[in-house]
Amino acid sequence: MSATEVNLDKSFAKTSGVKKTDQKIFAAIGYGSLTIMAVLCLLPFLLVVSSSLTSENKIITAGYQFIPTDFSAEAYSILFKYPAEMIQAYLVTIGVTIGGTLLGLFLTSMTSYALSRRDFKWRNGFSFFFFFTTLFSGGLVPWYLLIVNYLHMKDTVLALIVPLVLNVFYIIVMKSFLGGIPEAIVESAKIDGAGDFRIYAQLILPLSKPALATIGLFLALAYWNDWYNALLFVSDEKLMPLQYYLYKMLGNMDGMRKAMMGAGAVVTTALPTESLKMAMTVVATGPILLAYPFVQRYFVQGLTIGAVKG
């Protein structure tokens, strides 16, 4: 209702044809600033794509360009000719993203469900047990030593999945969503003799689809973009996720040359390293950009839940 009223007001101003001066000035400022901000947000992406399609010579003589003046797809053709390492990194990332997201959704929803049940007397105590970890921590060092020296998770896929699988913020968001489901639903299921786990799995989960979609996408994004856990815990090349692989390649042209040679490329001439870096960046970011238009609204939804709940 609120949005309609405001829109009505605007359309009145438009149809009446007499825009007041303040509205004209505001429209100029509004459209102008928003357009500038939107362009500034998009330009860097254009720079990457354009550079990946520009010949190496042009980049070296004239710098990275927003429009490819000397078009060349050489970087991509090299990348796709010897894609073994890139594919391996892709597989690691896809596996970790799918596995981590599913596990994270299961654990987050199950935990939140127990915490959301009002007849569970200890729920506040447990909520605080989780929440306190956001206020105080032992810092990086004990955590790192525990994972490496005691749990021996270095160079295992667990080191890429486990650190991101639970997040107190998601538990809070999920809990507040579940709090909005009428208690009568749970009560009637209990009368029908359903156990608490069955109520969670068969009743609550299907009702939570919107919240699960939102949290699932936040989890998936975190896994897809994760390079930090790989930086700390992965030195085995077979286990490098995409972003960390990209990080290594960007900072290490020799590594890139080796990667290409290892894949069977005979590097006689200089590799187009600059455009190759950009092509790798495009390939590593591509899936996110492709999914973006379809998933954006779920993220907006999630932020709005978070904003209301504080």
Next chain:
Amino acid sequence: MRSGFWHDLRKYKMFLLMLTPAVIFYLLFAYIPMAGIIIAFKRYDYAGGIFGSAWNGWDNFRFFFDSGNAWQVTRNTALYNIAFIVVNNALQIFAAILLFEVGGKWFRKIVQSALFLPYFISWVVVGAIAYNLLNYDIGTVNALLRGLGLEPVDIYNTPAYWPFLLVLVSAWKGLGYGTVMYLAAITSIDTEMYEAAEIDGANIFQRILKVTIPNLYPTIIILVLLAVGNIFRGDFGMFYNMVGNNGVLFSSTDVIDTFVFRSLITSNDIGMSAAAGVFQSVLGFATIMAVNYAVRRYDKDRALF
């Protein structure tokens, strides 16, 4: 009392089972590392581990403070976060108000999508883009400067540029996220207030200043205070990917988190990096408690605890 506990335990059996994985997770990855803080008071050796190494009192802390790094990284962390809070929130509020007021469903949709896009890419990619723009030989900025016949700037060797750059990058990456949050808050403002302002003959600027912004105060205050509570936590991803191990820039770019990481991984100085981490945690905890006290006084319902 005792029988009451055992009775409850049986009654809540299923809830407790459902909580078990998460409880183990946080015990293992949060509470045990908290106990691991004792490393900061030990001379760590690999044979002894966390519990077997010899105590060395406050030596690690003394080393951290005497090195001169403590003040530099703490100052950088706090100042960067203050700048981020001010600049980011101001821009986000500005963008949210404009997005709310301008017409055109498609225009708004496209702009919001554009502003939100940087949130979705990893810091690795941001670091790569920054390098394209800023590096001395082939960066776009320097190509433009040379094209105009001006002197190129050696950004990766000049610490003075970095406070501005990092504030800019943080604003760029966070603009969409915050704008969406503030837009949600603006949309929930009661329209009757806008109508009343209209009847009173307020123009659009007066309406924004007298209705929209005052109604955003609660949201602004809460978001800012929450951010202030995290003022001693540096965004490792940003600093590490923008600056990396480029020591030339550390005077203006090193934050507690990058310092701890380097001390641990690069120089393998476990005792000192643990001490720096403990220093950060304690400082952060005290700040959050103070902020929560402030929020409580402002609005009890909004307090964290």
